[in-house]
Amino acid sequence: MAEITFWLLALFTIASAVIVVTSRQLIYSAVALLFSFIGVAGLYIYLWADFIGVVQIMIYIGGITILILFGIMLTNKITSVRISHTSVQRRIAAGGLTVLLGLLITMIIKTPWYLVAASEPTQTVESIGKMLLIDYLLPFEVVSILLLGALIGAATLARRGR
Amino acid sequence: MYLEFGTVLAFTILGIILLMVALWLQKLLAPSNPSKLKQSTYECGEEPEGSAWVQFNIRFYIIALVFLIFDVEVVFLFPWAVVFRELGWLAMVEMGIFLVILLVGLAYVWRKGDLDWVKLNMKNARGRYRRFAEDPNSNKNF
Amino acid sequence: MDQLQTYLIIGAVLFCLGLYGVITRRNAIAILMGVELILNSANVNFVAFARFGGMNMSGQIFALFVIIMAAAEAAVALAIIINIYHLYHSINVDEPSELKL
Amino acid sequence: MTNLTSLNYLQPELILTATILLMIVVDLFYSAKKSRRIGLWALAGLVLAFIYITVSGFNIPTALFLGSISSDPFGIFFKVLILLATIMTILVSFSERDLSNQRVGEYYILLVIVTLGLFFMVSATDLIMVYLSIEVVSIMSFVLAGYLRGNRRSSEASLKYVIYGAFSSGIMLFGLSILFGLTGSTNFFDIRTGLMELQNGADLALMLSTVLIFAGLGYKISAVPFHYWTPDVYEGAPTSITAFLSVAPKAAGMALIIRFFNSILGGEGVFTELEWGTFSAIPWTQLLAVLAAVTMTVGNLIALRQTSVKRMLAYSSIAHAGYMMMALPVLSQQGVYGIMIYAVFYLLMNLGAFYVVMIIANATGQEDYDQFRGLGHKAPLLAILMTLFMFSLTGIPPTAGFIGKFYLFAAVIKAGPSFYWLAIIGALNSVISLYYYMYVVKTMFFTQEKTSITQIEFKGISILVIVLAIPTLIFGIYWTPIADIVHKSLAIFIR
Numbered sequence: 001m002a003e004i005t006f007w008l009l010a011l012f013t014i015a016s017a018v019i020v021v022t023s024r025q026l027i028y029s030a031v032a033l034l035f036s037f038i039g040v041a042g043l044y045i046y047l048w049a050d051f052i053g054v055v056q057i058m059i060y061i062g063g064i065t066i067l068i069l070f071g072i073m074l075t076n077k078i079t080s081v082r083i084s085h086t087s088v089q090r091r092i093a094a095g096g097l098t099v100l101l102g103l104l105i106t107m108i109i110k111t112p113w114y115l116v117a118a119s120e121p122t123q124t125v126e127s128i129g130k131m132l133l134i135d136y137l138l139p140f141e142v143v144s145i146l147l148l149g150a151l152i153g154a155a156t157l158a159r160r161g162r
Numbered sequence: 163m164y165l166e167f168g169t170v171l172a173f174t175i176l177g178i179i180l181l182m183v184a185l186w187l188q189k190l191l192a193p194s195n196p197s198k199l200k201q202s203t204y205e206c207g208e209e210p211e212g213s214a215w216v217q218f219n220i221r222f223y224i225i226a227l228v229f230l231i232f233d234v235e236v237v238f239l240f241p242w243a244v245v246f247r248e249l250g251w252l253a254m255v256e257m258g259i260f261l262v263i264l265l266v267g268l269a270y271v272w273r274k275g276d277l278d279w280v281k282l283n284m285k286n287a288r289g290r291y292r293r294f295a296e297d298p299n300s301n302k303n304f
Numbered sequence: 305m306d307q308l309q310t311y312l313i314i315g316a317v318l319f320c321l322g323l324y325g326v327i328t329r330r331n332a333i334a335i336l337m338g339v340e341l342i343l344n345s346a347n348v349n350f351v352a353f354a355r356f357g358g359m360n361m362s363g364q365i366f367a368l369f370v371i372i373m374a375a376a377e378a379a380v381a382l383a384i385i386i387n388i389y390h391l392y393h394s395i396n397v398d399e400p401s402e403l404k405l
Numbered sequence: 406m407t408n409l410t411s412l413n414y415l416q417p418e419l420i421l422t423a424t425i426l427l428m429i430v431v432d433l434f435y436s437a438k439k440s441r442r443i444g445l446w447a448l449a450g451l452v453l454a455f456i457y458i459t460v461s462g463f464n465i466p467t468a469l470f471l472g473s474i475s476s477d478p479f480g481i482f483f484k485v486l487i488l489l490a491t492i493m494t495i496l497v498s499f500s501e502r503d504l505s506n507q508r509v510g511e512y513y514i515l516l517v518i519v520t521l522g523l524f525f526m527v528s529a530t531d532l533i534m535v536y537l538s539i540e541v542v543s544i545m546s547f548v549l550a551g552y553l554r555g556n557r558r559s560s561e562a563s564l565k566y567v568i569y570g571a572f573s574s575g576i577m578l579f580g581l582s583i584l585f586g587l588t589g590s591t592n593f594f595d596i597r598t599g600l601m602e603l604q605n606g607a608d609l610a611l612m613l614s615t616v617l618i619f620a621g622l623g624y625k626i627s628a629v630p631f632h633y634w635t636p637d638v639y640e641g642a643p644t645s646i647t648a649f650l651s652v653a654p655k656a657a658g659m660a661l662i663i664r665f666f667n668s669i670l671g672g673e674g675v676f677t678e679l680e681w682g683t684f685s686a687i688p689w690t691q692l693l694a695v696l697a698a699v700t701m702t703v704g705n706l707i708a709l710r711q712t713s714v715k716r717m718l719a720y721s722s723i724a725h726a727g728y729m730m731m732a733l734p735v736l737s738q739q740g741v742y743g744i745m746i747y748a749v750f751y752l753l754m755n756l757g758a759f760y761v762v763m764i765i766a767n768a769t770g771q772e773d774y775d776q777f778r779g780l781g782h783k784a785p786l787l788a789i790l791m792t793l794f795m796f797s798l799t800g801i802p803p804t805a806g807f808i809g810k811f812y813l814f815a816a817v818i819k820a821g822p823s824f825y826w827l828a829i830i831g832a833l834n835s836v837i838s839l840y841y842y843m844y845v846v847k848t849m850f851f852t853q854e855k856t857s858i859t860q861i862e863f864k865g866i867s868i869l870v871i872v873l874a875i876p877t878l879i880f881g882i883y884w885t886p887i888a889d890i891v892h893k894s895l896a897i898f899i900r
Contacts, residue, residue: 005171010314017318020337021325033337040318040344044367045167047311047355052364052371053167055237056347059371063230064340064378070223071333071382075389093327097320103613104316107583108309111610112603114589115308116358124364129241131361132368133253137408138473139533140238140256142525143372144263145422146541149518150376151231151267152429153548154383155276156511158224223386227379234372252409263422266429273433312586319579326572335568342575349582357589366533366591370578373540377574380544381567384551388560 006046013039026072034065048121051128224276235264311352318345332385336378343374411469414476416461417454417484421521424450425514432510440510444495447513451495451520455488466898472592473531475898480528482745482894483660486752487523490653491516493756493869498645500865502767503553512552516649519545523653527660530668530898532581532591535661539577539621542654543570550642550650562641569624569634577621583614584669593668594900600669622665625658626726629700636707639719644766647715648759651722656748659729663741664897666733690823693734698830701727705837714762715772717841718755721798724838725751731831732816735824738895739816745891747809750880754797754806757873761791764866774848781850787867788849790874795842797877800835805880810835 016039019032037060044053132140238260246253271277284291318341325338347367354363412419428446435442458481466477474480495513498504504512522541529535547570551563585591587607588599600611624631639647704724711717729747732740762772764787769776781788797804810831817828880887 002168010310014314014317014321017321017341020341021321021328026331026334029334029337033340036318036341037344040348042171043311043314043348044351047351048359049351049355049364049367050167051241052347052351052367055368055371058237059230059234059375060340060344063233064375067223067226067230067378067382068333068337068340070226071336071385074220074223074386075333090328093324097324097327100323101316101320103609104319105313107609107613108312108316111587112606113308113312113586114353114357114599116356116360116589118355118359122359124359124361125241125244127361128364128368129243129245130249131365132238132241133245133249133256134408135362135471136365136473136533137256138470138525139369139531139537141259141263142522142534142537142541143238143369144260145425145518145521146373146376146537146544147231147234148263148267148425148429149515149541149545150380151228152270152511153515153545154227154379155224155271155274156508157380157383157387157548157551157554158220158227159274159276220386223383227383230375230379234375237368237372263426266426270429270433315582322575332564332568336571339571339575342572343578346575346578346582349579349586353582353586353589357586360589362533362591363585366536366582366585369533369537373537377540377544377571380547381571384547384560384563384567387551387554388564391557391560 002046009039009042009046013043030065030068030072033068034061037061037065048118049124050121051125221276221279224271225279228271228277231267232264235261308352308356311348311356315345315348315352318342318348332388333382336381336385340374340378343370346370408470414464414467414469417458418521418524420450420454420457421517421524424453425517425521428510428514428517432514435510437508440508441499443510443513444499447517448492448495450517451488451492455485455492458485458488463893463896466896468530468898468900472594472900473534474525474528475530476528477896477898478894479660479664479897482891483527483656483748484524486656486748487520487527487653490649490656490752490756491520493873494645494649496869497648497760497763497866498643500767501643501645501763503556503643504645507554512549515545515549519549519649520653523657526654526657527664529661530593530664532585532593532596535665536574536578536581539625539661540574542625542657543574546570546646546650546654549646550638552646553643558641559643560641562638565634565641566638569631573621573624573631576617577624580614580617580620583610584618587611587614593665597669618665622658622662623696626655626662626730627723628696628726628730629703629723630696632700632703632723635723636716636719639722640713640716644715644759644763644772647719648756648763651719651759652752652755655722655726655729656752659744659748662733663744667897668899690734693730694824694827697727697730697733698827699727700724700730701831701834702837703727705834705841709837709841711841713771713773714777714845715759715766717845718758718762721838721841722755724834725755725798727834728810728813728831731827732813734827735816735820737816737820739812739819742891742895743809743812743816745894746812746884746887749887749891750797750805750809750877753873753877753880754794754804757790757870757877758794758798760866760870760873761787761794764870767866774845777845777848778852779849787870790870791849792846793874793877795846797881799839799842801839803878803881805877805884808881808884 016035041056322341350367463478525538553559627635708720797806800810
């Protein structure tokens with residue numbers, strides 16, 4: 001049963017990703033992006049990463065998609081709802097990327113990845129918390145500086161007047 | 163792990179199916195003969211003009227932005243909350259630094275007036291209301 | 305579904321789709337969506353390596369930092385895109401070409 | 406070393422963080438006109454950090470925060486370089502015309518955050534730290550490039566910068582994920598031991614991940630295939646930011662590349678003869694050499710055809726990145742020594758040239774060659790200083806630029822006959838650059854003044870230009886003090 005839902009989920013993610021890059025209307029791309037984020041969150045659950053799955057839902061789906069929709073609303077004086085964005089030299093890009101995909105897949109199959117047998121799925125929040133506050137303390141503090149800077153930078157740019 | 167999230171998945175799918183069934187039934191049973199008048203958007207009986215996609219003010223973007231940044235801050239609080247009792251005071255100090263830095267960000271956004279939903283612009287505001295005096299270089303429509 | 309290669313292939317496909325989205329699009333927000341797809345594909349790789357590398361959490365921590373960085377980057381990028389919209393009233397990338405080669 | 410004891414190695418960064426927080430709080434109480442004072446607070450914090458670093462001097466290389474970053478003379482050398490560049494940028498921004506009519510509090514706050522990001526960039530020894538520090542620097546530079554909100558060129562510059570920046574950091578991240586997958590760890594030295602055990606099994610994966618990672622790092626130093634953003638952003642951004650972007654992130658990017666290639670793909674010893682071949686059949690050295698040659702030639706050739714001096718300087722900074730990259734494939738002791746010495750002189754002459762352009766732009770509003778006509782008669786001191794910078798950028802003897810190039814070429818030639826072709830291309834490029842640098846000198850001295858521009862009043866910037874010109878000349882003649890400092894700071898942390 002889990003096998004079938006996994007393949008459905010993978011198909012769902014890739015299909016919505018294809019819609020994101022090929023759809024004519026920006027709004028459809030944004031909604032398809034939302035679905036691909038949901039699909040990726042499902043993949044995290046299959047990879048026993050429950051906390052990261054929830055974080056993905058909270059931040060990507062709950063925050064970034066909202067911002068992207070805001071961006072679309074604010075920047076298109078939407079007289080015609082059909083905001084088509086023609087793509088350029090699609091065939092060359094598609095050809096080149098299938099070659100790259102082939103190269104990546106041969107790499108994935110051929111390489112001896114770092115594999116260690118894993119026990120069974122456990123709660124990851126605790127080990128993430130410990131690791132965050134001990135092993136990766138410095139990145140944790142640098143992220144707060146990054147967020148502060150992003151907040152100030154984006155607020156100054158988006159603010160009119162004063 | 164799969165069991166808990168399996169139920170979550172089951173519930174979402176069930177919800178979607180119920181919704182679809184309701185809509186499908188309505189489409190099946192209800193009579194529908196659309197006419198020009200019925201298709202037009204309903205604006206309390208007045209004649210609708212202009213498009214529904216009206217342009218709205220930019221300060222709502224800033225508020226969404228502030229929401230996102232502090233949503234991210236909350237995400238860091240979860241693992242800390244699970245673990246700080248074991249790690250003792252050092253974890254408290256680390257989280258304290260993280261929160262102070264973002265608190266300064268909140269003070270900045272608050273003081274700069276990005277958070278107030280309605281921006282008052284009074285022609286000649288004096289005394290206590292000087293803050294609301296019309297600032298010269300802000301263009302009115304935004 | 306308990307094969308590292310399957311997840312890596314999904315990650316590689318998402319990466320190529322994101323790359324395709326960035327290369328062939330002219331609308332700034334569509335390009336930003338392509339970049340989000342690329343970041344997501346890298347995250348799938350990280351979490352997959354964490355799970356099949358004996359549940360070592362550094363992969364998941366890296367994915368966590370990438371998600372948070374993507375939020376900050378999207379916030380700033382969209383602020384800039386909105387800013388340029390007010391000046392040009394369109395956000396097709398090659399329209400504002402006041403800066404010639 | 407545990408988190409707590411590592412704190413006392415992190416003083417400069419703590420000072421910078423305290424300055425950032427202090428500046429934000431103080432900025433809340435300043436009105437738009439007084440917001441210029443925030444620059445003074447920023448200056449105070451940076452000078453304090455500078456004094457702290459110079460007083461504490463070099464320490465024995467150690468890893469901090471359980472291997473996240475390392476404190477070693479190599480990092481401290483680049484931190485001092487970055488501090489100098491930022492202090493110069495803040496001093497010059499006080500008299501920049503297009504910044505004067507808007508609120509500048511945030512400009513200084515973001516500049517100090519970029520400096521902090523660059524500090525972590527030069528000392529990171531962990532994949533997460535590398536990625537985060539590059540993102541801090543990139544995101545803040547997006548905003549700084551687009552800081553002049555009303556001005557079309559500045560907003561367009563930041564749009565292009567965002568698109569290239571986000572795209573190349575995404576590609577680099579995918580490369581980092583493959584590298585993480587090969588060894589299961591994010592620390593540079595665990596990765597090296599892991600790769601050693603793999604031997605040649607993972608050639609394709611290693612090659613792909615390094616190419617992808619080099620996409621991100623190449624974007625930072627604007628190496629050729631990833632340089633498209635440079636001219637537009639340099640022309641659109643405020644001149645003080647353009648000067649800063651053409652110096653500080655480039656030097657930090659070089660330091661990061663040296664540390665990354667040396668710690669992960671390098672052999673055992675510190676800069677000892679690196680066996681590139683150990684891990685992959687792909688001839689790394691030739692690949693990097695070709696990239697350096699292409700970067701130099703493209704930068705120089707396009708700079709020939711520019712009409713705006715600022716844009717010419719942008720392309721010339723791509724060419725200088727190519728010169729520095731020339732010593733990368735060599736990656737021997739002399740190679741890194743050449744890069745570090747060249748970075749110092751490059752900072753001096755490039756900032757000087759940009760600030761002269763800024764003086765002219767402040768007086769006349771444009772930055773193309775016509776404004777330089779007849780400068781020799783009208784402002785002889787300025788013209789002489791610009792000529793000194795042009796000589797130094799070309800690498801003509803009595804200037805520091807010549808010494809920098811001398812060390813670079815010596816390192817490349819000493820690396821054996823397989824690199825002779827690279828040295829020849831480098832020499833050819835210097836000859837090409839001679840043409841467009843001397844074109845500026847020619848327009849200043851030998852052409853009649855077309856438009857009668859107003860008298861160029863001497864403001865703060867001119868003092869700065871003189872302060873930059875003196876060492877450019879002195880180090881051209883007597884450069885042993887710099888040579889000793891660079892020699893002492895060659896110790897890099899290797900576990």
